[in-house]
Amino acid sequence: MATLTVPVEEKKKKKVEQEALITGAEAIAIACKLANVDVVTAYPIRPYDTVMQYISQLKADGEMDCEYIVAEGEHSQFEIVKHASVCGARVFCGSSGVGWMYAMEALTVTPALRVPMVAMVGNRALDDPGAFGVEHNDALAVRDLGWNLVWVDSAQEALDTALIAYRVAEDRRMFVPIALSCDGAFLTHSQSLVKIPTQEQVKEFLPPYNRGDLLLHPDNVISVAPQVNEDWVMEIRRQNFQVTERAVSVIREVYADFERIFGRKYGNPFFEEYMTEDADVVLLGMGTMSTPVRVTIRKLREQGLKVGFVRLRWFRPFAGEELAKTLRRFKAVGVIDRDFSFGSPHLSGVVATEVRSALYPGDGAKPPVLGFICGLGGREVTLPDVEKMAEITLEAGKGKSQPLTQWIGLRG
């Protein structure tokens, strides 16, 4: 059972930022507390559910005032918060792997219903084959549906991004759900030092959730989600499309305000560049693979090999233009997919396929984009794995043809 590592009494004493050694899951629980979430629904599945254990303790200790409902399944779990949100409550939910898939019917309709829920996905392999470890396919499954998707690689980023997510989601120009992905075990359960903002800072950053004339309440006699059929579905989907046209600028605004209030600078919200200024080639990926990748890049740099790393944060909206502009600077790109997309073009993973799609339009340089499948089912992306992928990408950068998809770290 999870126990809070941030002592309650200490937090009450000071009104300045605290620092604590906490996991990604606990960081998000604390963000929910700071965000004054109204309704939380929990259902057990590893590895996201530690966040719900922390929230239970926060509520029981009087640190958090929320309705905390343990559902009987993920479908109900997400349906409960979906309706709570339409009735005006700020909600938090989450799942992992096949639990997320069990909720899929609920997940599917929340963007069109304009439900600004924030959900944590503790990325986990879709099992069978039985596994608890990280794969990104669970969160990625909603990528076409209108959800915003963001991957973080540290507990600090998890806490900060959870607050950012509420602000982005509840912006009336958006009003679509956001899935915040944390690699199962590697982020959900590993501890690092996190600066915890004060309630005052969060109050300034996050206005109350205001559903306006979309609120379901006896004072507002509306019928929500009637049958529309071929007469109106397309126009309603178009409204979700218009959200995506605004998403990039809204996210930029919110990060700028975050920096102003909390003092933490994330720079470009959509992707983080590491040692790319003079890089010949870059690796690209999402989540906690950033740690072995950065360690390996520093080692390769010592050997005079100019490799950089682009860590994608927001997968939806996919900042394709900006990413393409960045990637065109390099001689080759090695995309590390911690996911699979069987039968896709060139049999690559999801991220590689999207990166190629972002690079295709326009007259600019088209560096080779190599797809690497690595780290599935919780298998580590090891330092030798990264070194191998970097070497292959460097070869491609020198003009030597490489396979478009390779599986790295496979047995035998």
Next chain:
Amino acid sequence: MSTFIDTKPTQDLESFKGVKKVPHEEFYSSGHRTCQGCESAQMMKLLAKAAGPRTIILGSTGCMYVANTSYYSTPWGVPWMHTQLGSSGSAALGAAAAFRAQMRKGTMKDEPINVIAFCGDGGGADMGLGAISATMTHPDYNLLILMYDNESYANTDIQISGTSPYGVNTSFSTPGKVTRIMHHRWKKNVAPLMIAGHPTVKYVGTISTSYALQAMNCVRRALTIGGPTFIHCLNPCPKGWDFDPYIAHELGELAVNTGIWPLYEVIEGRLKLYGKTEQIASGKLKRLPVRDYLLKQGRFAHFTEEDIEYFQGKIDEMWEKWLVPGVIPLLKDLEG
């Protein structure tokens, strides 16, 4: 007495003392596309009228969604939201939780709001049964789940559900050359499931739109008593049951008077049969033979005498052999 259960006040909805005392104001009006003679639509009208304006209704997928609410029109004079087929239980819980949290935090005016979710027999007795059951275990939330039962998935053009009666002809149970009875399962006993399975539930009732005043009063009692509540209504369906819409009401009465559809309430653990069912149980009224009901419906036109006898036997068993006649299917201990 538990100190942890904290139910907030409900609205003061008194029972209507007679038909003439029922207000004229409708909260479910024109603007729907249901069939002529649709008793489920009648149920919606009675439900909304009984609940009144300080109400929100969550409607899961089914006839009462698809045939009821087509943009640009809506029959609903209270706020209404669609929910998924299996989500009536979770929708009601989410709405109730949202209101509770915001009222406690002072971000919403503190007042009793009726939270009602409806489901058809498909959405309630099949897909959504788990969610409803979970919701019934939450004593703090005031809400009503109402199941309108037309004994099929009607909206998808009449298919078997868990409450479809024995032998019925539907598009998934078509009488054929080799197999006449494709559906030989017996109807689920849903209301007793809710009673027996959830010891803290204060109200479960069965109603019929053919006895409208009593139906509305059951709704009012459910909305007033506090905690999660459940009502099961039998609704004759001209399309699915294959009869002239003109006799919809009559069929509802026949269902009760044959003993097939018992009317009762369980209020804080106490079972109370009412209306014609009470008269049947006390012996004042003799049950009509089931054939009077079955053979008025095209969906049983393929029944042989053997089928009718079987059906009658099961209903007789319900009233003569069950521990609680009409309600609990545990056999009485008969000696000698």
